[in-house]
Amino acid sequence: MKKKTITKFQYFTTFFFLLQMWIPFVGFHSLTRIANQDALFGILLGTLEIFLFSLCIQNIDTYHPNKTLYQKIKDLYPKFSYVLFPFLFSLLLFLLLWITQKMSLFLHSYLTPEIDAFWTMIPLFLILFYFLQKPKEAIFQTTELCFYLYLFLFLLFLFGILPQSNFLRIKPLLSESPSSILQSSFVFFLSYPLSFFLLLYFPKNWLEKKEEQEKTKKKALFLSGLTLFLYLFLILSSLGIYLTNLYKNPLMITYQKISFLNILERVETTLSFSYVLLYFFPLVFLFYHLTSFLKEQFPQIQKKEKTILFLLLLFVLLGSQFFTFSSLFYSSSNILILFFLLFLSLSIRFKKN
Amino acid sequence: MKKFFLLAISLFFLTGCNSYTELNQLGIVSLVGIDYQEENYHVYIYLVEPQEETTALTSYNAEGSSIEEAMHQLYLKSNKKMYLAHMDALVLSKEAIDEKLKEIVTYLLNQREIRNNFELMEVDSLNKLFEEKKGAQELIELVHTNENYMGTTQSITFEKFLENLLIDTNTTIPLLSFNKELKVEGLSLIHNFQTIDTLSTEETILLNLLENNLKESIYQEITIYESKTNLEFQKENNLFHIYLEVNQNPSSFSKELEKELRRLLIYYEEQDYDLIKLKQRRKENRLESNATQIKRNFTFDIHIAVRENNLERKK
Incomplete structure (x- = not known):
């Protein structure tokens, strides 16, 4: 019989992708503009802060391990859920619009400059429509498969850029004030609550080895922190701090520099597929959140699931063309989610006591 | 059936025919020259055009009050789509550096196709250089040979040039002259987007x-x-x-x-x-x-x- 649970590795890869979405949504320049080369320490310190945060909200997972996040919220605040749910729904919907807009901008700027981004997004949304109708196991299996691809592209980047790197470019380290390093670490940390929120939806009981959930999360956190550190280290050593600060997307400029033995060049289009993956999975999980939320709250729409999904996709696709977002939208949404998760965790603690 | 339908629809969006350009309609730019005279940009380019058995260099030039306008004028003269991704070198005149270097750098940074590894040079008479059909490779080899075997100049890529300007606003650029023949003259010293001196x-x-x-x-x-x-x-x-x-x-x-x-x-x-x-x-x-x-x-x-x-x- 086919297993209907999520394996430890699939859970790991899902969390890894949700953590890596920091690269396209916030980006390295946001740290280097604050702390220059010392942004490297900002990443290390920020990873530690995220680790502490994950320990703080650990009890959300263990609270009613067979319930989804929304069921837990309803259980904790039965009266307030009528206010909270529409608010959370709207926030996630706006985040979806923001990500879709950001992804179409990326595709238009770097991959298909001569085609209007709207047309590039149509096949992607068709894939999403097909993909989101699949059971959750299929989604997790896809993250597992894509993880190998992402790892391959990362190794390609690593070995391609090493000959172009000059580690002296990273000097002088620790030249910025401790407050700048701390500030960059906070900027880094404050972009992560959404990743935790998206992962928390899945009940602990869905996991094959429930007891190893926290350990798996820590491993993903460690690997993600290490990958981001290596990315920034290689960007700084190949571009230098001045050029890193000049470009909004220094990683894409670094991709352009990659050359294998002066024979294989111009691999940036291939490597930027890792970027597409980092946009794709947050979209998948946000849509999954919203559709599951609607199904939980309105059981009568179960039969019209496809229509609801289609309308939601259509709304996001068209809506992303018209909405304009403030540059602070993503960070402010994350801060809201951060407080919400801390509040939720505290409520569980008090309830248990 | 549903899967086939979805796949069939997707195929229409995945072919990429929309932005398709035939290779012989593509003008691969190898060398760009920018001069600034009487408040006008003079832009010169070399297009590499594949012939039946060999490749030929065709030069075009145009002028305009902005680089964009000059480039637009170049398009009107050329029957090819200009492709800047393979640009090997950029030559600038002293006037262009002194008066419009900031604008030129901004223009180049905004070009998505351009890579930052092309070489920069200053040449005293751009029009003669392009009349004599000196290709980018010839210029690059001249600078590299002099740098490696005589130390009489220093080559610089656009990326290094930018980095130097951003670090302490000082940079150097190889200086070439073209009176009767193309010759290395040393280095031009640039400070704050202007030439301040030359080194013999x-x-x-x-x-x-x-x-x-x-x-x-x-x-x-x-x-x-x-x-x-x-x-x-x-x-x-x-x-x-x-x-x-x-x-x-x-x-x-x-x-x-x-x-x-x-x-x-x-x-x-x-x-x-x-x-x-x-x-x-x-x-x-x-x-x-x-x-x-x-x-x-x-x-x-x-x-x-x-x-x-x-x-x-x-x-």
Whole structure:
């Protein structure tokens, strides 16, 4: 019989992708503009802060391990859920619009400059429509498969850029004030609550080895922190701090520099597929959140699931063309989610006591 | 059936026919020249056009009040779609550097196709250069050969040029002249997006020597076989340890060289131009921690050890 649970590795890869979405949504320049080369320490310190945060909200997972996040919220605040749910729904919907807009901008700027981004997004949304109708196991299996691809592209980047790197470019380290390093670490940390929120939806009981959930999360956190550190280290050593600060997307400029033995060049289009993956999975999980939320709250729409999904996709696709977002939208949404998760965790603690 | 339907629809969006360009409709730009005369940009380009058996270089030029307008005029003259991704070199006139370097850099940074590894040069008469059909490779080889075998110039890529300008607003660019024939003239010194001076070929050899970039050269009729320079940063001083292997008169050459190096360093220190990027290098070595210290003038000392080449001695 086919297993209907999520394996430890699939859970790991899902969390890894949700953590890596920091690269396209916030980006390295946001740290280097604050702390220059010392942004490297900002990443290390920020990873530690995220680790502490994950320990703080650990009890959300263990609270009613067979319930989804929304069921837990309803259980904790039965009266307030009528206010909270529409608010959370709207926030996630706006985040979806923001990500879709950001992804179409990326595709238009770097991959298909001569085609209007709207047309590039149509096949992607068709894939999403097909993909989101699949059971959750299929989604997790896809993250597992894509993880190998992402790892391959990362190794390609690593070995391609090493000959172009000059580690002296990273000097002088620790030249910025401790407050700048701390500030960059906070900027880094404050972009992560959404990743935790998206992962928390899945009940602990869905996991094959429930007891190893926290350990798996820590491993993903460690690997993600290490990958981001290596990315920034290689960007700084190949571009230098001045050029890193000049470009909004220094990683894409670094991709352009990659050359294998002066024979294989111009691999940036291939490597930027890792970027597409980092946009794709947050979209998948946000849509999954919203559709599951609607199904939980309105059981009568179960039969019209496809229509609801289609309308939601259509709304996001068209809506992303018209909405304009403030540059602070993503960070402010994350801060809201951060407080919400801390509040939720505290409520569980008090309830248990 | 549903899957087939979805796949069939997706195929219409995945073919990429929308932006398809035939190779023979593509004009691959190898060299771009920008001049600025009488408040007008003069843009010159070389297009590499594949022929039946070989490739030919076709030059076009146009002018306009902005680079965009000049490029637009070029499009009107050429029957090809200009493709800048394979651009090898950019040549600028002195006027273009002095008056419009910032605008040119901004234009280049905004071009998605362009990569930052093309080389930059300053040429005194751009129109002659393009009339004589000197290709990008010819210019690059001229600069590289002079850099590697004589030390009379220094090549620079756009990326390095940008980095230098961003670090301390100082940079250099190879200077070429084209009177009767194409010739290396040394280096043009740029400060704050303007040329402030030029270094002759002999002065460029000295600069390469100080920066430990000199492989071999001939300076004042003395052949330098080998050279090595170490820069030692002291608290209030910069100490150059220079080791040379020459063909004759090591002691008199040593004195003469030290005199010339001092003259060069003192001259540019007085001009407040950081010729060998001492401030930045001291900062990298954590010798300066704040802006006031960086602004302070430093003293320097030169220790030269010259020895005669063994083969010359045997003669």
